Amino acid sequence: MSEAPVAPDAKRTLSARGLSKIYHSGEVIVRALDNVDFDLFRGEIVVLLGPSGSGKSTLLNIVGGLDAPSKGQVFFKDQELTRFNDRALTAYRRDHVGFVFQFYNLIPSLTAAENVALVTEIAPDPVAPADALALVGLADRIHHFPAQLSGGEQQRVAIARAIAKRPEILLCDEPTGALDSKTGVIVLEALETINREFGTATALITHNADIAKMADRIVTLGDGRVTSVQENENRLPAAQIEW
Amino acid sequence: MIGPLNRKLVRDLWHIRGLVIAIASVIGAGVATFVMSIGMVQSLDETRTAYYERYRFADVFGAVKRAPEHLTRRLSEIDGVKTVATRIVKDVTLDIAGLNEPATGRLISVSTLGRQALNDIRIRRGRGISHGRPDDAVISEAFAEAHGFEPGDHFFATINGHRRRLDIVGIALSPEYVYSIAPAALMPDDKRFGVIWMSREALAAAFDMDGAFNDIAISLLRNAVPRAVIADIDRLLDPYGGTGAYLRRDQVSNWFLSSEIEQLRTMATLIPTIFLAVSAFLLNMVISRLVATEREQIGLLKAFGYTNAAIAWHYVKFILAMVALGLVLGSAAGAWLGRELTEIYTQFYRFPFLYFRLDGSVFAGAVLISLTAALIGGAGAVGRAIRLPPAEAMAPPAPPTYRRGLLQSLPIVKALDQPTRMILRHVSRWPVRSALTTLGIALALSLLLSSLFWLDAIEIMIDTQYEQAERQDITISLTEAQSRRAIHALSHAPGVTAVQPYRAVPIRLRYGHKSRLVTLTGAVPNASLNRVLDASGRAVSLPQEGLVLSANLADLIGAAPGDMVTVEVLEGRRPIRRLRIAETFETYLGTLAYMRIDALNRLLLEGPTISGAYILADPQMRKVLHRELKDIPKVAGVSLRETAINAFRDTIGDTMNVVVGFYVLFAGLLTFGVVYNSARISLSERGRELASLRVLGFTRFEVSYILLGELAALTVIALPLGCILGYGLCWIISSAAETELYRIPLYVDRTTFGFSIIVVLIAVIISGLIVRRRVDGLDLIAVLKTRE
Structure with a gap:
């Protein structure tokens, strides 16, 4: 656990120090995170790798303001997230964080454009929903309801929804987990485009090592600890990834 | 041994306990209102019956001007008559300390020897009337409570023109006066109308009724033909000024009581129906939801080889559990509330005792009705569970499809934010x-x-x-009809600003074979104080000749405007005339019959005569006026507007x-x-x-x-x-x-x-x-x- 304050760095969007998360599940104590440090810099793509139960999602949930650590600190720029109350965390998610989930979590009663508008309506400086959907290649599907879209299309709507508010951080938890490889690549391309266009710091959870090829950095977790951090010198475009 | 499905049942019920409680309480409320109301109505009904029976409430009543006692034997010889009780009944004005205006007392003679043959009274406090004590009075409990009277207290009455002190020796209840209503009043007023029982000797002496009576009560044998008995009684009493015998159902107190109980009965059937209909709907919602969330489990159970019947039974048990909980809560609450309510009503009606009985049929009814409602509500959902093919059940349901309906193209919808659209679509989905x-x-x-x-x-x-109709402050009724000149005396009383006379006679109104005893009121045309108004507030104009009847009275005898009806006057020279119904009018209260006062005077073969007057009085002089009225000997009753x-x-x-x-x-x-x-x-x-x-x-x-x-x-x-x-x-x-x-x-x-x-x-x-x-x-x- 690091006691030292985080050095100020204009490029550092997010930093976590000494994060621990302990769940009490009945009489069993589960140590989901154990003294983890994590940074996310502007414009980079970080892939979090690791087997089930390694703590990836817990880490993402904590830095995304969905969960609180049992110990440790999280900073968003110079603000300490771990001191935020529920209201401030909601505002943090609303203004700065985009989420993409494995199961899309679209609102079935709203069309693609409306699902995006859901977020743009409450954001201070959003991208127009149609533009956001065009960015992910869905310009011609904007008036479709989720039930009328394929899985890959639904996931791209979810990405458009996540980035339409121009978030500084994009957190993706197994975004291709429910998709076949061909559709998955299209989704990854969309994430790549966003990262390039907006410079959004993107953290992507996967247990598919092939996807790590598109990352700037690869953080591997195991048993609640960071087991390795690798800089990826030969970043591949998403289109060239195959699995 | 509890099977796994039953364990699931118990745990699932626990899991959705909030919903279970909500549904059970709606079912419970339905059951409670049902048990409460039915139980209460039944108990009141039975208490009334028992009260009437124990205190020998008469079947037939009648009044007469003065008939000799020996007529009793002939009355009791009428076919179907069981017991005949003759009485002296007179209304007098009372002077009560602390009450400004005069009150009306109904003096009823009782035997000093033990219980009364008919219309027995129940002494609640004090004692009964003693032989040889003419000033002993037993008064009705409602009247006593209204004035705080206790045995040992006294008050004054103007009896046959003489002011007399009456000593309260007892306080009693009577089945004849569950409701005690003053003559010409619409509602009971216990402060200004009281029933007073005195010894027959005392009243006979006071009203010159030795060896005579002016009121009868008769009980009938089981096989009696009421109409025939009434005709026989009327034939015997007519020569002595009989005003027409009537049956128990027309007796004022009983009439009131019966309509109250009937009304409670109406409420008792209507309200629970609504509750149970709603609970059926709620059950449908909950069970449908349960089946939807348990699709996979249902598929799994089917894959394991559970039969459709077993699965259906599983969900039926959910329904039964909620119904059972509702029934237990509702029955307990209903029984308790029913008892409490009946208790309240018992005090209100002054029944001397209370029979609260909830027989099994009430509960059986509640079980049957609520189960039926619940099973109808749940049937659809359970059916869906059975119809799910196992393979499909185990796959997740397709996401609900939403459509852009017609609504969506409206500009107003386009202007809505997304959350509002979600609401709109969810509702239309x-x-x-x-x-x-x-x-x-x-x-x-x-x-x-x-x-x-x-x-x-x-x-x-x-x-x-x-x-609107009765704008007078005071209504005065005279002990007997008087010349219209009496008005002058009244209009000179202190504070009186306007006087309007009326004539009222008891009549039997007959049309075909249907007849009705009512009061025919002779009214002044274009009156300003007491007006004849229909339900909508329109003044009904009285024709030169002919009758104006309230619509409900016309319905009772089956007549309509234009029909000729027979009017048998039951007072004075007792003329019988055929009159045309000129008009009927809607009214909320009472069965009313009107004609012009001069036409009525002609009908009665009398000069300009009145039975009383409506008075408008200066509010500042009212106290003086009330005191004055107490002392006018021929005034039988005074009713005040506010108190009414x-x-x-x-x-x-x-x-x-x-x-x-x-x-x-x-x-x-x-x-x-x-x-x-x-x-x-x-x-x-x-x-x-x-x-x-x-x-x-x-x-x-x-x-x-x-x-x-x-x-x-x-x-x-x-x-x-x-x-x-x-x-x-x-x-x-x-x-x-x-x-x-x-x-x-x-x-x-x-x-x-x-x-x-x-x-x-x-x-x-x-x-x-x-x-x-x-x-x-x-x-x-x-x-x-x-x-x-």
């Missing part, structure tokens, strides 16, 4: 459920309205009767208030049940959606808006619908509760609408807040990890 939720709230509102509308109806009756209004409010109001109070409570419960269920189920179906929104940065408030906004929207639709339904329900009740005594005006005041809406809104808000708390507790992390 599940139209049946939305409609039923709306209906449920609307029904609760209508239930409230139909309970509270009684109070408005009473006010309208008071307004029509006392503010108060008496009206007390009598009808008090009986209704208690029941209305309970129904308001239950209607609140109903609203809560419907709204809580809807919101709770919506939350369980859309928890994932709402949690996703929370993750996206929507605040708790914004997320609650989507969930509760839908309820608010449905409530907004439900409110006008409920008002319309409620009005309809009031209409049904007002026609069902119509008695000979009164017709319930169909009028619901704006404040009643307002109050009912507020009660419903409070129930909506409370249930909304409870569900809102669950929105705050949504698990944001779990939702991301689970499949739809």
Whole structure:
């Protein structure tokens, strides 16, 4: 656990120090995170790798303001997230964080454009929903309801929804987990485009090592600890990834 | 040994305990109202019967001017007559310390030897009348309580022109005066009308009735033909000034009591029906939801080889569990409330005892009705569970498809934000459920309205009767008809500003084979004080000749305007005339017959004669005037407007208030049940959606808006619908509760609408807040990890 304050760095969007998360599940104590440090810099793509139960999602949930650590600190720029109350965390998610989930979590009663508008309506400086959907290649599907879209299309709507508010951080938890490889690549391309266009710091959870090829950095977790951090010198475009 | 399915049942019930409680309480409220009302009506009915039987309430009553005692033997020889009791009954004015205006006392002779042969009295305090003590008086309990009289107290009465001191020796109850109503009054007024029992000797001496009587009570044998007996009695009494015998059903007190009980009976059947219909709907919602969430489990069970019957039975048991809980709660509450209410009514009616009996049939009825309602409600959902093919059941359901309906193209919808569109689409996606939720709230509102509308109806009756029709301050009735000159004396009394005479005679109105005993009132045309008004407030003009009848009276004898009816006068020279019904008019209160006072005088073969007068008095002089009236010997009764209004409010109001109070409570419960269920189920179906929104940065408030906004929207639709339904329900009740005594005006005041809406809104808000708390507790992390 690091006691030292985080050095100020204009490029550092997010930093976590000494994060621990302990769940009490009945009489069993589960140590989901154990003294983890994590940074996310502007414009980079970080892939979090690791087997089930390694703590990836817990880490993402904590830095995304969905969960609180049992110990440790999280900073968003110079603000300490771990001191935020529920209201401030909601505002943090609303203004700065985009989420993409494995199961899309679209609102079935709203069309693609409306699902995006859901977020743009409450954001201070959003991208127009149609533009956001065009960015992910869905310009011609904007008036479709989720039930009328394929899985890959639904996931791209979810990405458009996540980035339409121009978030500084994009957190993706197994975004291709429910998709076949061909559709998955299209989704990854969309994430790549966003990262390039907006410079959004993107953290992507996967247990598919092939996807790590598109990352700037690869953080591997195991048993609640960071087991390795690798800089990826030969970043591949998403289109060239195959699995 | 408990099988795994039963364990599942118990755990699932525990898991959805909030819903179980909400549904059970709606069923319970239905069962409670059913058990309470039916039990109460049954008990009151039986208590009344037992009271009448034990205290030998007579079957036939009659009054006569003065008949010799030896007539008794001939009366008892009439075919079908069991017992004949002759009495002396006289109305006199009373002077009571502390009461400014005169009161009316009805003196009734009793035997000093033990119990009375008929219309026995129950001494509650003190003792009965002793032989040889002419000033002993036993007074009615209501009268005693109104004045705080105890045995040992005394008051004064003007008996046959002499002021006499009467000593209260006992306080009693009588089946004949469950309601004691003064002559010409519409409602009981215990302060100004009291029943006084005195010894036969004392009254015979005071009224010169030695060896004579002026009132009879008769009980009949089981096989008696009432109409024939009445005809025989009338034939015997006619020569002595009989005013016509009548049956128990026309006896004023019994008539009142019966219509009250009938009214309670109407309420008792209508209200529980609404509750059980709503609980059927709630069960349908919950079981449908349960089946939807348990698709996979149902598929699995089928894959394991459980039969359709076993699965259906499993879900039926859910229903049974909720019904059972509702039945237990409802029966217990209903039995308890029924007992309490009956107790209240027993005191109100002054029954000397109470039979509270809930027989098994009431509970059996409750079980049958609530089970039927619940199973009808649950049948569809259970059927869906059975029809699910196992393979399909185990796959997740297809996401609900939404469509852009016609609504979407409206510019107003385009202007809406996304959460509002979600609400709109969700409502139109599940139209049946939305409609039923709306209906449920609307029904609760209508239930409230139909309970509270009684109070408005009473006010309208008071307004029509006392503010518009009877504008006099005082109504005076004379002991016997007098020359119209008596008016001059009255108009010179202190404070009197206007006087309007009236003539009233008892008549038997006959049309074909139907007849009715009523008072025919001779009124001044174009009167300013006491006017003949119809229900809408229009003045009814009295024709030169001929009768004007209230519509309900015309209906009773089956006559219509233009028909010739026979009027048999039961007073004086007792002429019999055929008269035309010139007009009928709608009225809320009483069976009324009018003609012009001069025409009536001619009919009676008399000069200008009056029976009393309506008086308008200077409010500042009222005390003096009241004192003056106490001393006018021929004044038999004085009734004051304010006290009549108060008496009206007390009598009808008090009986209704208690029941209305309970129904308001239950209607609140109903609203809560419907709204809580809807919101709770919506939350369980859309928890994932709402949690996703929370993750996206929507605040708790914004997320609650989507969930509760839908309820608010449905409530907004439900409110006008409920008002319309409620009005309809009031209409049904007002026609069902119509008695000979009164017709319930169909009028619901704006404040009643307002109050009912507020009660419903409070129930909506409370249930909304409870569900809102669950929105705050949504698990944001779990939702991301689970499949739809």
